[in-house]
Amino acid sequence: MENELLSLVPEYIPLGLGVYDRDGYLKYANNTTLKMFGVTMKDIYNINIFDDPNITAEDKELLKQGLNVSFETDYDFDLCEKFYETAIKGIRKYFVTKVTIMQDSEGNRQGYILTCEDVTLKKMQEQKIIESYKKIKSTQKELSLALNAGKLTSWNYYVSEGMFYKFDVQVENIEKRSLQFIYESIHPDDRSKFVALLEAVTHKQKLPENKITLRVLEINSENYCYYSFVYSAVEDEEGRVVIITFIQRDITEDIIYQQNLIMAKNKAEEADKLKSTFLANMSHEIRTPLNAIVGFSELLTETDDTEEKLEYKQLIETNSEILLKLIGDILDLSKIEVGSIDINRQKLNLCQLCDELYRSFQQRIKNPKVTLKFINPYTKCVAYFDKYRFIQVFTNFVTNAIKYTPQGEITMGYECTPERVRIYVRDSGIGIPDEKKHRIFNRFEKLDTFAQGTGLGLSICKAIADTTGGEVGFESKVNAGSEFWYIGYSEVEYIEKSEMSDTEKSPKDIEHSLVTSSIKIKDLSILIAEDNNSNFLLIKKLLKDNQLTRAITGVEAIEKIKAQTFDIVFMDIRMPVMNGLEATASIREFNQITPIIALTANAFESDRENALAAGCNHFMTKPVKKHELMELLSKYCR
Template identity: 85%
Template sequence: MENELLSLIPEYIPLGLGVYDKDGYLKYANGTTLKMFGVTMKDIYNINIFDDPNITAEDKALLKQGLNVSFETDYDFDLCENFYETPIKGIKKYFVTKVTIMRDPEGNRQGYLLACEDITVKKAQEREIIESYKKIKATQKELSLALNAGKLSSWNYNIKEGLFCKFDVHIENIEKRSLQSIYESIHPDDRNKFMALLEAVAHKQKLPENRIILRVLENNATDYSYSSFTYSAVEDEAGNVGVITFIQRDITEDIIYQQNLITAKNKAEEADKLKSTFLANMSHEIRTPLNAIVGFSELLTETDDTKEKFEYKQLIETNSEILLKLIGDILDLSKIEVGSIDINRQKLNLCQLCDELYRSFQQRIKNPKVTLKLINPYTKCVANFDKYRFMQIFTNFATNAIKYTPQGEIVMGYECMPGQVRIYVKDSGIGIPEEKKNRIFSRFEKLDTFAQGTGLGLSICKAIADATGGEVGFKSKANVGSEFWYIGYTDVEYVEKSEVADEDLNNKSTEHLPADSSVKIKDLNILIAEDNDSNYLLIKKLLKDNQLTRAITGVEAIEKIKAQTFDIVFMDMRMPVMNGLEATSLIREFNQTTPIIALTANAFDSDRENALAAGCNHFMTKPVKKRELMDLLFRYFKQHPQ
C-alpha cells in the first residue's frame, strides 16, 4: 500500500511533500522538498518527524494523539546539524506546514503526510511593505507637524500693480502692502539682493535656486528675524510674468541653532586642539626635569668627588621640585575639569605665611639682576582661607614673575580691608602683548612655548577664585611689566604697623651653575645644541672626555657648524629663535656628512619621523642613558670613549 500511496504524489508541484510511516520515519519526499532543503533522498531517508528540532514539542504531542497540525516555522538550518546533512548553513527559511494523519478505511493510523510551502520571499515582501508603511506614517506625521508649527504664510506680488498681498492659514486675513513698504521692512544689507531677485524673475532669468533668505521686520518688531522665501513665477496668457508667489517661513530659530552649533563646534575643535598641544607639551615638560633627575642620579653613583656630588644633589632636588609642580598642576587640572576643587578654610596668620613664602621665593631667584621685595604692612592679619589654595595662588603669581622678569624688581604683598584681602605680585618683566591678554586665564594656553611649565598656573588660579567666590585679575603692558592680583572675600582681623618702612628685604640671589667648565679634550669634537642648562650639563658630564661646543639656538648651531668641523652634532628639537628641525634642514643644504642626532623630550612617533625627515641620522629621547649614548658613539666611530 505504501508504494501505491507514493505513486500518487506529484513529484514537482509547488508544495514540498513528505510521507512518513506510522512510527514517524520518512519514506518519501518529492523533488520540491529535496530542493527546498538542499538534500537528496538518501540524506533524509528514515529521519523521524518526532526528532525534527524545528517542530515544537506541543505540535509533536498533538500528532502522537492522532490530531492534524498546522504551523508556520522560522526554519533554522543550523539546528539540523545532527538531524540530517545539508549544505545550507547560517540562514533561516519561512515555511507554512501542515501534517495530516493518513488512515486506512477502518480508521487506523497508517502514517503522516507533511505538506510544506516556502514563504521566505513572501515574508521579505511583507516586511518591506510594513517598513514602507511606517515610513509613510512618519512622513505624514512630520508634514502635519511642519504645517502646524512651520509659521508659514504666502505672498503674491502683482508686478503691474506693484502690490504684495499676504495671507496665512486663515485665508480671510489678507494684508496688502506696497513694494516700498516691503522694501523698507527688509534689512538694509539684504535689500539689493531682494530687488535683484524681483528683476530676474520678472525677466525669466535662470537662477541657481528658487529660494532666498532675508532678514525682515515683522509686526512692528524692533529686531530683524530670518525668513526663507520660496518663489515661483505665474505667467499670463501672453507668456509674461504677471505674478510672483512667495511662501515665507520663519527660520530665525533654525539660524540661531545653526550659529550655536557652529560656535560649539569651533569651541570643541579649539579645545581639542589645545588639549592635543597641551599633551604634546607635557611630554616635553615632564621629560625635561626627569632627564636631569635620572641622568644626575646615575652620575651621582659614579663619582667620589664631594663637590660634584653636592652639585648633582642640588640639580636633582631642583628638577624634582619642577616635576612635582608639573604633576600637581596636572592633578589640579583634572579636578577643575570635573568641578571638584576642595576648599578647606581655616584661620591663617597672613603676616607669618607671607614671610615664609617670601623666603621660599627668594631661593628660586637664580638671576642676580632680579630683586624681590615684600610689602607686609601689618603687625597682625588673621583671615579665613584655605592655606594650600592661598599659597598656590601666591606661588603661581610669583613663579610667573620670576620666569618672565630678566632684570629689575618683583614686589609681592597684600592689603586688608573690611571683609576682604587682596594679594598681589608686581614685576618689571616682559609684560603681556595686547593680543594675548584675552587668553591669559584660559586652560591649555601656554603663551610662551619655550618657558618651562604646564601653562596651567593662571587658569588654576582662576578656578580657585571661582570656587572661593573671589576675584582674580591683572594689568600688564608689554616690555614694562605686570601685576596679578586675587581678592578673597572673608572675615579678616588686622592691625597696621605704626610706621611701615618701604624696606628692601635682602635681595638674595643665587648664581646659575656654570654652563661650561674646563674639561679634558680627547677624541671627538662634538656640538651640543641645547638651550636647557641642566640638560646641557648632564650631556657635558656624560661626554666629558670629548671636546664640547654649545649652541643655545638653532641659528647659533648653524653658525658654529659653518665656522668649524664637528665629528657629531646633538640637536635639541625645541629651542628658541629657531627649532632643531628647521636648523637641521638648513644645515643639510651645505653639510650632508656630519651625523646629527635628534635629542629631545618629545617621544611621539611623529616626532621621530619629523626628525629623520629633516635630515637627522638618529633619534634619542630624554632622559638620556649613558649606556645608550656610549653605544651610539661606538656605532658611529667604532671606538668607545674611555
C-alpha cells in the same frame, strides 16, 4: 391678426405653462411643458394638480385655501408612474414652479395657472461650483495644516498694490502688511538683497535659485530670526508679473545648530591641536626634571665630596618640586575640563600666610641678579578664602615672574578693602608683546617655548577666579616688566601699619627665619601601612632611628594596632584587600587616641576631605619629604 399673434405667445415663451380649471384638472399645457415632461397633451389631459406627487401636502393645502404658492422641486419622474404616462424614466430634474389662482372680477376662483422653469442645468452648474468651492476650502485647510505642521507661512505680494497678504483659511481675518513695513522688519544688512530680489522677479530676470535667506524681526520680538523664503511669480494674460508668492520657513534653530556644530568642530580641532602640543610639551617638561633627578641621584652615590653631595641633593630637590608642580597642574587641568574645581573657603590670616609664602618663594630664586620683595601694609588681615587656591594663584604669579625676569626686582604684595583682597606680583622682566597678550590666559599657551612649564598656570588662575566670582588680569610692557593681579571678594578685617617703611621685607630682613633647625626624633613606635616596597624603604630610611612596623593591607594594619600600641600611624590610602580609608574608619571604632597620618599620592582636595572624614589626623601627599615627616612627628609625638 392680433388675436392670432397673441395665441402664439403661450407656445413660444421659454417657460412651461399649464392651465387648470377650478377643480384642479389640467385643460391646457404649452409645447415647452410637453417637452419638459416628455408627454403629449393626451397623456396629461385632465390630471389633477392635487394628485401631483411632486407637490408637497403643505403647498396643496395653501392652494385650497386660495393662496398662491412658489416652490423648487427636485422632480422625481419615477413617482409619476401612476399619475401620467411619460417616456422619461429614472432621472430627476430641478423645476422652479409657481401656481397662481385665477379669479373673476368678483373674486371667485376660476382656475389655476402653473408656470414651470427647468433649472436642471443651472442647478448642476451651481452644484459643481459648490463642490469646487468645498474642494478649494478643503484644500486650503489641508494646505494651512501642512504649512503649520512644517512651520511655514505663505505670503502673496501684489506688485501693483505693494502689499503682502498672508495666506489664511479665514479670509475675513487675513493679515496684510505693506512693502515698507516688510522692508523695515528685515535686518539692515539684508535689505538690499531683498529689494534686488523683488526687482529681478518683477522684471522676469533669471536668477540662480528661487530661494533667499533673510534675517527678520517679527512683531513683539527683540531678536532677529533667520527665515528661508521660496518664491514663485504669477503672470497675467499679458505676461506681466502681478503676484509673487513667498513660502516662509523659520530656520533659526537650523542656523544656530549649524553655527554650534561649526563652533564645536573648531573647538574640537583647537582642543586636539592644543592637547597634541600639550602632550609634546609634557613629554619634554617631565623628562627634563626627571633626567636631572635620575642623573644626580646616580652621581650622589658615586661621590664622597660633601659639597658635591649637598649640590646634587639640592638639584634633586629642585627638580622634584618642578615635577610635582607639573603633576599638580595636570590634575587641576582635569578638574577644569569637567568644571569641578573645588573651592573650600576658610578663615585665613593673610599676614601670616603671605609671609610664609614669601619665605618659600625666596628659596626658589637661584639667580643672584634677581631680588624678591614683599609689601605687607597691615599688622592684621583676616579674610575668607580657599587656602590652597589662594596659594596656587600667588605661586603661579611668582613662578612666572621668576621665569621671565633675568635680572632686576620682583615685588609681591596685597591690598585690602572691607569687601575684597587684591594680590599682585610685579616684576621688571622681559614683558609681554601686544600681539601675544590675548593668549595669556589660554590653556597650554607658552609665550616662550624654551621656558620650563606646562603653560597651564595662568589658565588655572583664570579658572579659579571664574569659579570664586573673582577677577584676574595683568598689565605689561615689553622690556619694562609685568604686573599680574587677582581680586577675591570676601569680608575682610584688617589694620594698617602706621609707617610704610615697616611694610617691606627684603632677604636680609628674614634670613633668620629661613634657617630651620634640624629636627631629630627617635625611639618612636611607628606603624607604616604601605604595600609598595620602594615607598616603605624610603620611609624606613628617613625614620631609621625609630622602631618601624609594616602592614601591607588595611586588614593587617587593623590587626597590628589591636595587638600593639603605636605612637603614630602612617596610612597609605590605596592598598589591597582593604584601603586606608576603610581601615582608618574601623580603627577609630576602637582607638580614638593614636594619630593616623594619611600618606597618599592622591592630591585632590576631595581626597584630603575624605581622609579627614574617615578619622585621619593629617593628610600628607607623596613624595614624602624628610622635614615634613619630622615636623609631623614633633607635632603629634611630643
